[in-house]
Amino acid sequence: MNSMANILAQIIENSHTAIKINNNDYIKDGILYCGNCNTKKQSLINVQGMEFKPMCLCKCGIEKRNSLEIEQKNRDIVTAKLERLSLLNQHNLLKGRLKDIYLDSFIKNKNNEKALNIAKDFINKFSNKSKGLLFSGDVGTGKSYISAIIANELVKRGKTAIMLNLNSLISDTDNQNALLKQLALADLIIFDDLGTERQTSYGFERAYDFINARYITEKPTIYTTNKSVDEMIKCENIDQKRMYDRILGSTNIIRLKGDSLRVEQAKKAYIL
Structure with a gap:
């Protein structure tokens, strides 16, 4: 695995630490979805022929983050x-x-x-x-x-x-x-x-x-x-x-x- 892939792997590992998986979350088409707002909690990226699935904030996660910031x-x-x-x-x-x-x-x-x-x-x-x-x-x-x-x-x-x-x-x-x-x-x-x-x-x-x-x-x-x-x-x-x-x-x-x-x-x- 080259240096770019190593960096991406570390980013993905960090994303899994930062974003919590809840009991009602579910998998659809190989991607994790939020059980509350039914939007993606994972994204799919392809780098040099390799697929990565970093965690991302779902819709209600973004709303909660924005609310806490306010x-x-x-x-x-x-x-x-x-x-x-x-x-x-x-x-x-x-x-x-x-x-x-x-x-x-x-x-x-x-x-x-x-x-x-x-x-x-x-x-x-x-x-x-x-x-x-x-x-x-x-x-x-x-x-x-x-x-x-x-x-x-x-x-x-x-x-x-x-x-x-x-x-x-x-x-x-x-x-x-x-x-x-x-x-x-x-x-x-x-x-x-x-x-x-x-x-x-x-x-x-x-x-x-x-x-x-x-x-x-x-x-x-x-x-x-x-x-x-x-x-x-x-x-x-x-x-x-x-x-x-x-x-x-x-x-x-x-x-x-x-x-x-x-x-x-x-x-x-x-x-x-």
Whole structure:
């Protein structure tokens, strides 16, 4: 075998390493085809009377590669944007179990199917003028979970999405003004666990300042809370009431019901 043939043989060997053969792939006319899109995963070339069959990307393989390249490009865009939001990003809750969850990992049940459809619609139609969302429900019903999925999906699309806890922001006393300014720059802000902020005049005042800073931008904001909408409407504390008025006036409300997802998962994991 001459040097050209040796080079081709090495290329073919590398192609077989790079491209995976799936169980549903099949052979037709001596060529491997993808079992999903029914297009070729092998090509036939003839060099100096010798036939070679290097692997190649099928149609769905090309689409997946292109999609991954776009996602990575969008992540790079978000990383650059987050440099302007460095102080705010220090408080970002999208890490650990909330970091890499997406629509395809959504744990669906009869109680959250409507919320899933709303989340998909919100993601697909997202713009800086989208109306926000308020997820209300008992502990463990998936409010933070579905909000994080929305955020992560938008990050894949090149949007800046940050999940925050008001107590954490209020405690950062050295950076209050800078945090208020950075709230206006993000494409999406999620205020998680609303209603757990300090029950003091100062706590309510600062919480209102953060919510209002986002409200006046008219950009979409998502809120999660254990409180019912009725509790928020009937709230008698003036400081809290004006905060809730801002929230209720700028969001579509989704009530999540049912048992705690964490309890359900714990039961499934219990092996004794």
